Amino acid sequence: MGKGPFWHSRAVDQSPASAAALDEGRARSKGVWDEMAAGWQRHNDVIWQASLQVGEWLVDKVAPEPGQTIVELAAGPGDTGFVAARLVGKDGRLISTDFSPNMVEVAEARAGSLGVSNAEFRVMDAENIDLADNAVDGILCRFGFMLMLDPQAALAECRRVLRPGGRLAFAVWTGPEKNPWVGIIGMVLRQQGYEPPGDPFGPGGMYSMASEEQVRSMIAGAGFQQAETEEMEVHWRFEDFAGFWTFLTELAGGIAVFLRTLSNPERDELRRVVEKAIEGFRDGQGYELPGVALNVAAS
Numbered sequence: 001m002g003k004g005p006f007w008h009s010r011a012v013d014q015s016p017a018s019a020a021a022l023d024e025g026r027a028r029s030k031g032v033w034d035e036m037a038a039g040w041q042r043h044n045d046v047i048w049q050a051s052l053q054v055g056e057w058l059v060d061k062v063a064p065e066p067g068q069t070i071v072e073l074a075a076g077p078g079d080t081g082f083v084a085a086r087l088v089g090k091d092g093r094l095i096s097t098d099f100s101p102n103m104v105e106v107a108e109a110r111a112g113s114l115g116v117s118n119a120e121f122r123v124m125d126a127e128n129i130d131l132a133d134n135a136v137d138g139i140l141c142r143f144g145f146m147l148m149l150d151p152q153a154a155l156a157e158c159r160r161v162l163r164p165g166g167r168l169a170f171a172v173w174t175g176p177e178k179n180p181w182v183g184i185i186g187m188v189l190r191q192q193g194y195e196p197p198g199d200p201f202g203p204g205g206m207y208s209m210a211s212e213e214q215v216r217s218m219i220a221g222a223g224f225q226q227a228e229t230e231e232m233e234v235h236w237r238f239e240d241f242a243g244f245w246t247f248l249t250e251l252a253g254g255i256a257v258f259l260r261t262l263s264n265p266e267r268d269e270l271r272r273v274v275e276k277a278i279e280g281f282r283d284g285q286g287y288e289l290p291g292v293a294l295n296v297a298a299s
Contacts, residue, residue, distance in 0.1 A: 037102035039250030062138035074144025078107030155222035
């Protein structure tokens with residue numbers, strides 16, 4: 001799925017030391033998402049139900065037509081791309097990609113279960129897209145760009161491989177004040193004396209592209225001429241606390257990996273504190289934790 005100084009519209013330091021650090025960071029991120037793949041395969045319905053409206057917005061803005069070629073970057077289980085695959089039809093093609101080989105396997109298996117037959121599945125780094133110039137008609141990326149260590153490079157690559165008139169649509173997360181579904185666990189970890197993994201505002205962090213102004217600057221810097229943005233509410237619903245804890249321990253990227261490093265007593269105590277912390281989000285049907293995505297379309 002993809003995972004520093006705060007990103008502005010400037011290039012990443014490409015000195016040998018910095019390049020080595022970036023490579024190390026990418027390897028760690030790849031390891032995290034390879035480890036998450038099994039959980040995403042088991043519980044993908046949680047992710048897709050929460051982000052369905054976002055995925056449909058992205059596909060609508062790319063506006064796939066029969067016979068076209070669409071790429072999904074950082075596709076994870078691939079659901080957003082599969083919506084586009086239906087629209088391009090048997091004469092069109094979806095290229096579903098992720099830099100995690102395990103996630104690519106999950107997407108391919110999911111396509112088989114859904115009857116998607118016009119897709120190919122490739123391990124691919126969005127920062128170095130292995131496609132020719134002017135090769136595709138549209139690009140989708142749901143919650144991937146902010147997890148990349150060099151999203152500016154990825155945006156430039158998108159511009160390069162898009163045909164004239166092609167469109168890019170992607171979603172990132174706004175700031176922690178609008179996303180308690182993830183912010184609350186960071187708060188609890190700090191209260192309990194743990195340091196949450198990584199800088200959520202630095203490159204590869206959840207909030208590294210939370211600013212609309214910053215995102216527009218990055219898009220322009222990549223060579224796109226027009227951009228449209230829209231904030232969209234996302235609601236994470238869980239029937240009980242066990243469902244939310246499963247989300248944290250099996251799907252939540254670096255947080256899930258961190259939780260697995262704790263001893264059983266430490267994890268049990270943290271679970272107790274987290275359950276108390278989200279009590280305010282309980283309703284008559286379980287728990288509903290809000291969030292806000294920043295949806296972006298560029299051409």
